[in-house]
Amino acid sequence: MVPPDSVLGVIPTWVALYPLALIAFGTAGFILYHRVFRLILLGRPADRFDQPIRRIVGAIPLIFGQSKVLQRVSLRRDLAGLAHFFIFWGFLSFTASYVVFIFGDAVWSQFSETILTDTGVRVAAIYLDILATIFLVVLVWAAIRRWVTTPRRLSFDLTQKWESAIILLLIAGLMLLSILAEAMYVASGGDGPTAAAIFGGALGNALSGMGLSAELANALHAVSWWGHVVIILGFAVYIPMSKHIHLVGAPLSFVFRSLEAPGTLSTPLDLETAEVFGAANVRDFTQKQLLDGYACAVCGRCTEVCPANISGKTLSPMHIAENLKEHLLEVGPGTARGNGSHDDAKPLIGPWIGQEALWDCLTCGACVQECPVGVEHIDLIVDMRRNLTMERAEIPETGMNALMSMEQRGHPWRGTTYTRTDWAEGLDVPTLAQHPTAEVLFWVGCTAALEKRSQSVARSMASVLKRAGVDFAILGDEEGCTGDPARRMGNEYLYQIMAQQNIEIFTRYDVKKIVTTCPHCFNTIKNEYPHLGGNYQVLHYSEFVADLIAEGKLKPLVTIDTTLTYHDSCYLGRHNGVYEAPRKIAEAIPGLELREMERCRDRGFCCGAGGGHMWMEESRGRRINHIRTDQFLETGGDTVGVSCPFCLQMFEEGIESSDSAPEGTRAKDLLELLDESLGPS
Structure with missing residues (x-):
């Protein structure tokens, strides 16, 4: 877009533009600091500054390739990811064009042609003109999809807010004014490479042919150009106050993502000295967890696939992230000023996030897998469970019974009459005490050892290992629970005690290789025991047996x-x-x-x-x-x-x-x- 020469023929365009831009971007920066970064810094520091090169390189396809957004694109069922990809790159294209054609050409009219050449400007004008036209088509499709056909993920209360309509209207306004400014420039007699826009040029020629005077076209060009600028600057101020703050939050979320396996929970190593267990107010959460609220795009993808939500339960992962952010916005400013009483007076769990929702979670990871912006819902939920379990002892009764059984009997199967080795009767399966040099430790797990139906699986595993000639042994009565159920139900203290006991046994027998039939044991020993010093080669039986075949x-x-x-x-x-x-x-x-x-x-x-x-x-x-x-x-x-x-x-x-x-x-x-x-x- 070619800038007008001046404002009302008196003030040079750049003299009016730059102060306006300074005010707008300064206001946006002020809001961004006070509403976002200052509040995020209230959280506990997250150990997410390690391996910076890996973090940045890994974030590139997530941010610029939109790989998480595109992961479920289907030409038959779901084009939303493709549309978002187009809007994202269109947004970047127009942002780059503003630097050159608005802020550059406003100071020096030859700026764009100098750095891009005549041909480059011509190509850019055609590209942006076509892009704006396609943008309008995509926006119409997006509006119909959101408010007419409405897929399930857009039917929730948070996804039905009018913020989306405001953004759609603002983007549509930008595109219309972009085309209109080009049209008026052509109609006023403008030429050169910037007049090469296909749709804008055709519209300008048509209006000129219909009798639009050059003087009026010139005035309308100025109005269109300044209207475009006002919307751009308005966007900059509005974004930090809207859900579209995810434009800032999502890239940061990707850079500071967990580099561990998705099923790995964080491990607090200060339980003996901690003043608070788990998370109940904003200072208890990590800075990454608080950032996740700003990264959330309120797209509904996580809640749409959540088994608990699908089955009619309270949990909505989207609401967990969003409600934490809203709570932070409510109590954060007072907390940042040193008025910590806000946290106590306005609790998070209860008014903002219900206990029912927290206990509904299966930690299955469907929400994390689907989230296009890197929100880590499971850590949020488990940290709040830790507070409910260890601080308040507020846990469903059946869950409490399992925890009590783990404390008293070393396993969650309250009421079982089986011992750890009953399943192996008659199979001649050695224990490590009997065969300490065994190459493989077969970790049986509580369920396969103590639950009648699952004992058949343990027997089949022993049979398969023997047929393959594998040198293996079990721990027998020395085996205890990995602690996984306690950890997922929020009793981190019990988990760490049980894990340390197992690690001590592994160390005593110099265990190197572990194979298990239980994915939960597999995940815990493989991914979470290393936090406590237990490093082993851990395989699920499917991996081990597939190799044997x-x-x-x-x-x-x-x-x-x-x-x-x-x-x-x-x-x-x-x-x-x-x-x-x-x-x-x-x-x-x-x-x-x-x-x-x-x-x-x-x-x-x-x-x-x-x-x-x-x-x-x-x-x-x-x-x-x-x-x-x-x-x-x-x-x-x-x-x-x-x-x-x-x-x-x-x-x-x-x-x-x-x-x-x-x-x-x-x-x-x-x-x-x-x-x-x-x-x-």
Whole structure:
């Protein structure tokens, strides 16, 4: 856009433009500091300044490639990511053009042609003109999608606010005024490379042909140009006060993202000296957690895929992040001024974030996986659970019973009469005490050892390892719970005690390699024990056994005629990226036909047992395992294959409770099927 020469023929354009810009950008900076950065700094420092090169390089495709935004693009079902990608790059293009064609040319009319050349300006004019026209089409589509067709993720109260309408109107205004300014410039007799705009030029020529005078066109050009500038500067002031602060928050969120496996929780190492356990007010959260509220784009993607929300429960991950931000905006200014009483007078948990929502969470990671701006919902929720559990002892009764059992008996299975080694009776499985030089420690886990149905999986695992000639042993009665259920239910203190006990045992036996059948044990020992000094090679059985099959040490020969639909465990798949190994085991079994559910792999749907819910009753909405069972039944499979003892129990109960499950429908662990296919030992 060519700037007008002056304002009212008196004041040079740049003399009016630069003070206005200084005021606008200064105001935006003031708001940004007082409303955002000053409040974020109230949080605890987060250890997220390590590996700066890795952080920045890894953030580039997330920010500029919009890889998280585009991950679910479908030409048939969802074009929103593609539209956002276009809007993002269009925004960057116009921002760059403002530096050259508005702020540069306003000072010196030849600025753009000097740095871009005549051809460059011509190309830029055509590009921006086409971009503005496409922008208008995309904005119309976006408005129809948001307020007419309205997908589920845009139907929540937060996604229905008029902020989105304001932004759409402002962007539309910018695009219309951009085209109009070009049209009026051409109609007033303007020429040169900037007059090359296709749509703007055609409109200008048409208006000129209809009798629009050059004088009026020149005046309208000035009005359009200044209108465009006013909206730009208004944008700069409005963004720090709106949900579109995510334009600032999201890039920072990506740079300061966790570099650990997605299923890894933070580990507070100061429990003995901590004044407060968990998080209850703004100073208890980390700066990254407070930043996440500003990064949130209120797009609804997280809540749309949340199993708890889908099943009719209170939890909405989007509301967790947004309500923390709103609470911060409410109490933060007073806290920053030194008036800490605001935190005590206006608590977060209760008025802003309900306890029910916090206990609904399965820690399945679907929200984190879908979030396009890097919000880490699980850490937020678990930190608040830590406060409820360790500070207030406010935890669902069934969850408290499991924690008490862990404290008293070393496992969460209250009421079981089995010992740690009953499952191995007659199998001649050695313990490390008997065979301390074993190459592999088979970590059985509480569920496979102490829950009757899951004991079959432990027996199959021992059988498979023996057939492959693996030198292994178990801990037997020396094995304790990894502490995972306690940690996910908020009792960090109990978790760390149990973890340290296990690490001491591993150290005593000089354990190097651990294989387990439980994804929850796998995730905890592999990703979280290193925080406490426990570093081992940890494999889920699916990885270990798939390698044994590939090496020819296991040869399934017995045909199993079944149609198997595989269910991805959250802590194996989404949290640790193990998708192919279980499927390779299934594909190696003769006669087995493998099918997939619509929600599979990183889009998998939780069985309902994560986050301690194996021991917490669902009191609201529909049972999550029943929803997942229905998704399995829709595939027409007669067997649902799992690789997790929790998932196994959830599907068995779901199939039993289903009126639509055909006779013979069953849930089986892949190990059981493999053991059967290997034939008699």
